[in-house]
Amino acid sequence: MTTDNTPSSDFIRNIVAEDLKANKNNGRVHTRFPPEPNGYLHIGHCKSICLNFGIAAENDGLCNLRFDDTNPTKEDVEYVESIMENVRWLGFDWDDRLFYASDYFEKLYEFATRLIEKGKAYVCDLSPEDLREYRGTLTEPGKDSPYRTRSVTENLDLFQRMRAGEFEDGSRVLRAKINMASPNLNMRDPVIYRILRAKHHRTGDKWCIYPTYDFTHCLSDSIEGITHSLCTLEFEDNRPLYDWVLDQLDVPCHPQQIEFARLNLSHTVMSKRKLLELVEQGHVTGWDDPRMPTISGLKRRGYTPESLRNFCKRIGVAKRESTVDIALLEHCLREDLNKRAQRVMGVLRPLKVVIVNYPEGQVEEMEAINNPEDPDMGVRKVPFSRVLYIERDDFREDPPRKFFRLAPGREVRLRYAYYITCVDVVKDDETGEVTELHCTYDPETKGGGSPDGRKVKGTLHWVSASHSLAAEVRVYDHLFTKEHPADEKEGGGFQDPSEPELI
Numbered sequence: 001m002t003t004d005n006t007p008s009s010d011f012i013r014n015i016v017a018e019d020l021k022a023n024k025n026n027g028r029v030h031t032r033f034p035p036e037p038n039g040y041l042h043i044g045h046c047k048s049i050c051l052n053f054g055i056a057a058e059n060d061g062l063c064n065l066r067f068d069d070t071n072p073t074k075e076d077v078e079y080v081e082s083i084m085e086n087v088r089w090l091g092f093d094w095d096d097r098l099f100y101a102s103d104y105f106e107k108l109y110e111f112a113t114r115l116i117e118k119g120k121a122y123v124c125d126l127s128p129e130d131l132r133e134y135r136g137t138l139t140e141p142g143k144d145s146p147y148r149t150r151s152v153t154e155n156l157d158l159f160q161r162m163r164a165g166e167f168e169d170g171s172r173v174l175r176a177k178i179n180m181a182s183p184n185l186n187m188r189d190p191v192i193y194r195i196l197r198a199k200h201h202r203t204g205d206k207w208c209i210y211p212t213y214d215f216t217h218c219l220s221d222s223i224e225g226i227t228h229s230l231c232t233l234e235f236e237d238n239r240p241l242y243d244w245v246l247d248q249l250d251v252p253c254h255p256q257q258i259e260f261a262r263l264n265l266s267h268t269v270m271s272k273r274k275l276l277e278l279v280e281q282g283h284v285t286g287w288d289d290p291r292m293p294t295i296s297g298l299k300r301r302g303y304t305p306e307s308l309r310n311f312c313k314r315i316g317v318a319k320r321e322s323t324v325d326i327a328l329l330e331h332c333l334r335e336d337l338n339k340r341a342q343r344v345m346g347v348l349r350p351l352k353v354v355i356v357n358y359p360e361g362q363v364e365e366m367e368a369i370n371n372p373e374d375p376d377m378g379v380r381k382v383p384f385s386r387v388l389y390i391e392r393d394d395f396r397e398d399p400p401r402k403f404f405r406l407a408p409g410r411e412v413r414l415r416y417a418y419y420i421t422c423v424d425v426v427k428d429d430e431t432g433e434v435t436e437l438h439c440t441y442d443p444e445t446k447g448g449g450s451p452d453g454r455k456v457k458g459t460l461h462w463v464s465a466s467h468s469l470a471a472e473v474r475v476y477d478h479l480f481t482k483e484h485p486a487d488e489k490e491g492g493g494f495q496d497p498s499e500p501e502l503i
């Protein structure tokens, strides 16, 4: 296990180190984090952020923040803003390198025109259904479109008219001319431009054709001088297309795409689409609901940037898909807060305790340690008086074996205060519920130890009834009761209403 101070090592960092040794890219390391602004960032993105910004920082390199905004119907400025805020909050900085794929629309259009001129792209009039049909399957090759042999002149004219808005949405597309028989479906003349009349959050109504992800991503990387383009494994089959596009065109540089396994976490769903469903259907109060695995949700829940960065460091980066238990994430937070949080005592479900031999009206100031892990945090005074509250769960009238907390006749320690012994249990006449305990204290045990050396097994936290403050405490559990809510094998339908799996 690594902690925050030790340097990380993984197969991607090894590749980067090798490249530096070979002086590839003239010794430059330049990465990017490329979110699509169609939702809030989640803990999976955090892995990618730590990786991209981390590798840049470790190698005196740069990391860009780039919004991959080629899908105007799903994108929104609210998402753009939340993403910037989250990345900053996590402790990373893109300086002046904030980019939008939409800033490149004009350049991308030019690149597409170059492809047409080289006979490497054509306008295709097949309907969306026919496109699918002609594409073939994993076991059958695709079929050439009847429009594949259009002349360069005709393609240039049609593409220009697509841009000018002469054709209906979905009536034509621009396709790369590669190989309809390729075993890789991505290489079967993929669509690189589509007609779509939708208002873009940045370019407004300027465009009615939009480039696809595959065409945009590699060129954006190249325009920005990216050296290592890190993405998740599902893009492995897109890599040949990434390389193909760059190989056809006269581009500033040819970044290396490297794939790593995405983070999956137990007891939650991760994809933005599913998280959006939870938000839209009102299962949660919003993207920043403290039960959500979003960075905004984790922040509201009390997670610190340090704990999330450390979590990402611990899970590491590999090629193999796996699911990380949410307990590891929680552990990372506890570990961080343990070191830095000041302790206070609080009681969630109070049970009244009267110390019958403690003088009425007397108050003593007990010395309590602010953080047992860090003496520099000092001590504080905690008032102790005759009437206290302890946690209901810390008392059992009929204690099972191994229950070492308070019970009738039993002596326990009150943290930073005295040993007390339960001498009487007061109950509600009607319900039989325990309403109050009567205890005696031993004045010799002030501070929590006894002169005669007798041992007690339990130590309880407490508050003085008249000095305590009322507080609203929100207790959250996991978002899902199922360990793998998105897993079809576990019943599928991650939010089938017939299954009350959502807490």
Ligand code: ATP
Pocket (backbone or CB within 6 Å): 033, 034, 035, 036, 037, 043, 044, 045, 047, 048, 230, 231, 232, 261, 262, 263, 264, 270, 271, 272, 273
């Ligand atoms: P999702 O599938 O959760 O909706 P996405 O991949 O569509 O996410 P993008 O905005 O496209 O989200 O992702 C931005 C970057 O974050 C990409 O490089 C992507 O590979 C990476 N990323 C997304 N999800 C994860 C994850 N679970 N673990 C690691 N990296 C991720």
Ligand code: MG
Pocket (backbone or CB within 6 Å): 036
């Ligand atoms: Mg995506």
